Each structure stands twice: as C-alpha cells, then as structure tokens.
Amino acid sequence: MASKEERKLAILLLLRQRRKRRNKYKKRFWIKDILKRRKELEEYHRLIQEMRLNDPESFYQYFRMTPSRFDLLLGLVGPYLKKNSLYREPVSPEERLAVTLRFLATGDSQQSIAFSFRLGHATVTKILEESSEALWSALQQFIKPPTTTSEWEKIATDFWQLWNFPMCCGAIDGKHVVMQCPSRDGSSFFNYKGTHSTVLLAVCDARYLFTLVEIGSSGRNQSLKQSLIDV
Template identity: 40%
Template structure:
C-alpha cells in the first residue's frame, strides 16, 4: 500500500485547512478590556467629588457618610497618610491615600460589599480587597496606643473605676465586658466549628469598655461556638489578670458597708 497521500485526499485536506484558516481570519476576536471605563476615569465617576462638596457645604451629610466630622477625618488622614501612600509607576498612577482612606471608612460605615463599593469609589473589587485590610491595619497601628489602651498602672485602673462610680454609681468596676457575634459565610470544611447558639455561623468580637463606652480592650476572631466565658479565658487581658500583671489597686470597701 503506497504511503503517499493521493492527489484527491491532499486536495480535500488543503481545502479544509484553508477554510479553517480563512474562518479564523474572518472571525471577530472579542478583546478583553484591561480596565473598565468606570475605573479608568475615577475622577469623573467616584464619590470623591461629592465628598468635597459635602465637606465644604453640608458637614452633617459628610459626617453621616463617613461617620466622622471633617476635622476628625483630616486628623486621621494625617496619621495614616504615610502608611498607605503608594508610588506611581510607569504603567499607571497609584490610588491616592485619600481615596484609600475614604473607601475604607465608607466600607466600615455601610458594610458594603467590594462589588458594590466599586461603583462609588471607581476602584476594582480586587484592589479594594487589598486596600481595605491594609488601611484598617494602618488605622489600628496609628490609634491603638492613644485610644485602645488597657490600664496598666494603679492610677489608670482607678481612673476607670472612678468613671463607673461617678457616672453610673457602680463602684470598684474596672470595665464592662460583652461579646458580639459577627456573622460570616461558613468556611469550607469547617463543620460546626463556627456555628453559634443563634443558628448562624460567626466569629466573636469580645470587648471591654470604660464608663464612657470607650473601648479599652478588644479581642476578635474566636469561633462563634465558644461562649463569652470561654473566650475570656483565651484573652491576653485575662492571662495578665491571673498572673497579677495588671497592677489592680488593693480591695476597698463599698460605700455604706463594712465589707
């Protein structure tokens, strides 16, 4: 049997190849956009222009939008600006520190999804998923020493105790404790690990506040199945208390008692 291709078969093969090649050339190639117009023209479509108007003309609406007044926002911007500023590249201009902070504050204020927030900010969900956690971390490090401080001396403990005594007539109290379930989507392969008594999946925000409702200690991330008491024994403040490292003042008698 001859190994050569017959002229007839060769002609059919060539015709088929040419048709396929011709079809590929004529087929319209759908090109993917590297960036949507909404995201490329942030100055036109984002909420930054609106915020400038609110800041100048409608301070109450500005405060409602970001949950803080203009002066507080400006002070916060000064504290985190250097931590969240990025360099421009030859490919594109970096998202500004102001845009990053505003997107984060709006996310915290409204609880919007990244997909929803992209329409207000003009920033892609993928970028927001990096920007918001990074900015939250910068805010935490900028504020924690001044605004989230566990009393570490007898004088500081007495200051907290005096607050409860003067405002609430509750003596010898060093903090009010409570936990809040934050609902989450059940993580894969987690079983009932995050399942709580309310019938949802959650992690717990556990906090201690002073008499002015100000946080002095926060512990987050424990699976919702654990009780408040169980979480308390996992916290660093409890461990310091049991190790007698909190410098708590000596016991005193309650007013009007001999005990």
C-alpha cells in the same frame, strides 16, 4: 486503535480549542470605560468633598466621624497607605481610607462599594485588606489596658461621676462578623445565630477610650462576653 498520526492530530485540535477558550475570556480592556472618569464622578471626589465643605452633619452620618477626626486618622494611617506605581496613578491614601471607613460604617457589600467609588472589585478587596492592617498598626498604641489597681479604680470613679454607674470598670460591646466556614475547621466558628462568624469585642472606659480589645475569637462562643473571659 488510533494511529500515531491520528493521536498527534487529536492533541493539536485539543490544544487549539484550549487556546481559543483562553482568548475568549482574555481581558479586553486595561481599564473599564465606567472607571476612566472616576475622579470626575465617583463619591470621594464629588459627594464626600461637597459634604466636607457644606454639610458636616451628613459627612458624620456617612463615615460615623467628623471631617476633623477623619483628617486626624488619615495623618496616622496615611504613611501606611501610600502606594507608588510605574503604570498608572495609584489610589490615594485619602481615598483608600474613605473606602475602608465607608465599608466599616455600613457593612455594605464590596461590590456595592466598588460601584460607588468606581473601582474594581478586586481593587476594593485589596484596599480593605491593606487598610485594615494599617489601621491596626497605627492605632494599637492607643489601646492601653489598666495595669494597676488604682487605674481600675479611676475608671470606676469616672463611670460613677459621669454616668451614675457604680462599681463599673468598663462598657462592653461586640459583633459577630459573618464569614465562610474556614477549611477543615468543623463547627469552631458556628454561632448560635446559625451562621459562621468571628467575634469582635471591645471594652472602653467612661471617656470612650478603649482599654481592651479581642479580635478574631471563634463564633461558637454563645456570648460575646465569653470572648472577654478568654482574653
């Protein structure tokens, strides 16, 4: 049986080994070298500004919206995205919105978006989370479900006059967003495509204005339209 002194020595050696292991993986840089020239080389300060000034068509393809629509959206969500920092210059609301819209327009990985904008992966994750909440807070006021029979009839009339669709009260579309299965949730989010997902669904009128939205329905619904029934 080990003596008291031998046990103390073993504990000291173990603590020293753990301390070395922590120091090994300790961050060596406050900012990575490839991120230090972000404003000079990243997409927002170079490519996007060039498209805004000289190629609006490419800007539209990049963000799925025109420069003027981008500015209008920024005016709505900008106050929610403004940050202050005592340590370093924060990412501007304009760039935060650009990161979020590019992610939504392409469905690209967060790591790829991080490299394109020369931001840290964790920073992009935080931006997407905060910007999504900001977009919902700023835009939910523009979603106005019809509340009277005459409003529904007006939508149906517009569909007939503008698109030659009779007796139509809305255009429906949606998407299964692939996700990891939530803890202890069984097959609630397991969809017919063989993946776990949450459902995004929207209904718009004949003039492209949203009238109904359903966000976060479980992916096990065999049809996106089932989410509308659940609303």
